[in-house]
Amino acid sequence: MSNRLVVIGLDCVTPQLLYGDWLEEMPHIRRLMSGGYSGNLISTIPPITVPAWMSMMTSHDPGMLGCYGFRNRKSYEYEDLYITNSNHIEAKTVWNHLSRHRLRSILLGVPLTYPPKPLNGILVSSFLAPGKDVDFTYPPEYKATLEEVVGGDYIIDVKNFRTTHKERLRDQIYAMTERRFKAYRHMLTTEDWDFAMMVEMGPDRIHHGFWRYGDSEHRLYEQGNPYQDVIHDYYLYLDQEIGRTLETLPDDVSVIVVSDHGAKGMKGGICINEFLIKNDFLKLKSYPKEPTRLRPHMIDWPKTKVWGEGGYYARMFMNVEDREPQGTIPSREYDSFRRDLKQMIQSIPDSHGEPIGTKVFLPEEVYRKCKNIPPDLIVYLGDLDWRSAGTVGHRKIHIFENDTGPDDANHAQEGIFIWHNHPKLGTGGDNKVSIYDVAPSILDFYSIPIPDEMVGTPLHHA
Numbered sequence: 260m261s262n263r264l265v266v267i268g269l270d271c272v273t274p275q276l277l278y279g280d281w282l283e284e285m286p287h288i289r290r291l292m293s294g295g296y297s298g299n300l301i302s303t304i305p306p307i308t309v310p311a312w313m314s315m316m317t318s319h320d321p322g323m324l325g326c327y328g329f330r331n332r333k334s335y336e337y338e339d340l341y342i343t344n345s346n347h348i349e350a351k352t353v354w355n356h357l358s359r360h361r362l363r364s365i366l367l368g369v370p371l372t373y374p375p376k377p378l379n380g381i382l383v384s385s386f387l388a389p390g391k392d393v394d395f396t397y398p399p400e401y402k403a404t405l406e407e408v409v410g411g412d413y414i415i416d417v418k419n420f421r422t423t424h425k426e427r428l429r430d431q432i433y434a435m436t437e438r439r440f441k442a443y444r445h446m447l448t449t450e451d452w453d454f455a456m457m458v459e460m461g462p463d464r465i466h467h468g469f470w471r472y473g474d475s476e477h478r479l480y481e482q483g484n485p486y487q488d489v490i491h492d493y494y495l496y497l498d499q500e501i502g503r504t505l506e507t508l509p510d511d512v513s514v515i516v517v518s519d520h521g522a523k524g525m526k527g528g529i530c531i532n533e534f535l536i537k538n539d540f541l542k543l544k545s546y547p548k549e550p551t552r553l554r555p556h557m558i559d560w561p562k563t564k565v566w567g568e569g570g571y572y573a574r575m576f577m578n579v580e581d582r583e584p585q586g587t588i589p590s591r592e593y594d595s596f597r598r599d600l601k602q603m604i605q606s607i608p609d610s611h612g613e614p615i616g617t618k619v620f621l622p623e624e625v626y627r628k629c630k631n632i633p634p635d636l637i638v639y640l641g642d643l644d645w646r647s648a649g650t651v652g653h654r655k656i657h658i659f660e661n662d663t664g665p666d667d668a669n670h671a672q673e674g675i676f677i678w679h680n681h682p683k684l685g686t687g688g689d690n691k692v693s694i695y696d697v698a699p700s701i702l703d704f705y706s707i708p709i710p711d712e713m714v715g716t717p718l719h720h721a
């Protein structure tokens with residue numbers, strides 16, 4: 260068996276679609292599964308692209324990384340959150356360890372690798388790069404090669420996937436995916452490598468853009484709509500690209516196909532800050548006439564106890580004495596206040612007054628460490644059936660259109676995991692794989708000792 264490993268990362272590919280009825284029509288995925296070890300990947304809390312891929316590649320939880328989402332608090336001041344990038348990640352990745360052992364990696368599109376850092380190999384960074392004018396590859400010259408391979412228009416990510424221009428979005432996603440796989444095949448066949456990894460963002464974008472059209476249980480589904488099969492057809496297309504890619508490699512190469520989290524239909528949004536306003540936890544200087552993003556300058560801080568952030572999940576921040584500049588919650592009451600708030604959020608019902616099964620996490624209970632500034636609470640509204648809407652001005656708590664543009668999907672806790680041609684794992688489906696076990700399993704594949712700081716352990720045959 261080969262001692263080379265190829266990873267095909269498919270952001271947001273979800274078990275109920277990949278392993279469901281459509282599997283019959285995906286010969287390459289089927290082949291990888293039948294000769295491999297497969298199942299669901301249990302993602303990070305929260306199951307979000309940033310930090311999930313980085314947690315997978317470092318075997319560190321988001322608290323240890325100090326990265327709780329795309330945007331994080333810089334300090335306890337009242338200010339906007341900052342966008343995370345690779346400079347904020349101190350933990351060593353799989354390819355850092357491989358480089359130290361003189362093994363060469365080629366990386367394409369792995370989230371949170373911008374700005375690119377040196378490694379033994381080649382790195383094309385990912386969608387947090389501000390554009391193609393910057394150096395987004397290592398070495399920087401590789402950018403020119405990449406452009407040449409794809410005919411001059413490599414797409415880092417589709418622009419504005421929350422759009423009503425559905426046909427243009429679909430075409431852009433296909434163009435992005437096609438060029439990424441083409442670039443990957445070029446890297447695989449022209450470079451020397453021991454470890455290769457790509458991540459394609461297309462499945463995430465297509466889920467968010469087209470979920471309502473294909474899911475007959477979605478509130479907005481219309482039978483016979485023109486986009487009925489968009490997600491289905493795209494899954495089949497991914498299967499073909501995977502087949503074409505593996506064709507360029509020897510049969511005995513080891514292959515992982517993995518996603519960072521799953522997807523599910525979104526029932527609606529819960530306006531978390533409207534909920535706080537209604538309960539006198541949040542006071543605005545003036546209530547906006549139309550839905551508006553909540554900014555720190557809009558808040559009457561001496562009269563505010565809590566504020567929240569929107570996104571696929573909610574983050575709650577408490578205004579605590581001796582911590583925030585104008586804190587109102589006495590620090591000795593922090594814990595009891597936070598537990599009461601947790602209860603209150605857990606009991607927010609749907610628009611008909613029915614319970615929705617919200618889960619609320621305390622960071623110190625789900626992370627081994629809490630580096631930088633964690634949110635005070637992490638909230639899965641309706642266990643991620645509902646999104647968190649951070650905007651204010653709705654005059655109600657439930658909304659049924661996403662407040663940041665058309666989007667009918669939310670993230671789900673479980674993604675997919677397939678390892679074909681592993682020397683020890685053998686075959687079998689229905690496994691549950693922790694995202695933290697992926698990096699140690701990769702190091703183990705190369706017989707590299709697992710560093711103590713990694714929290715996972717290598718997968719082994721049950």
Ligand SMILES: [Zn+2]
Pocket residue numbers: 270271307308309311463519520
């Ligand atoms: Zn993702």
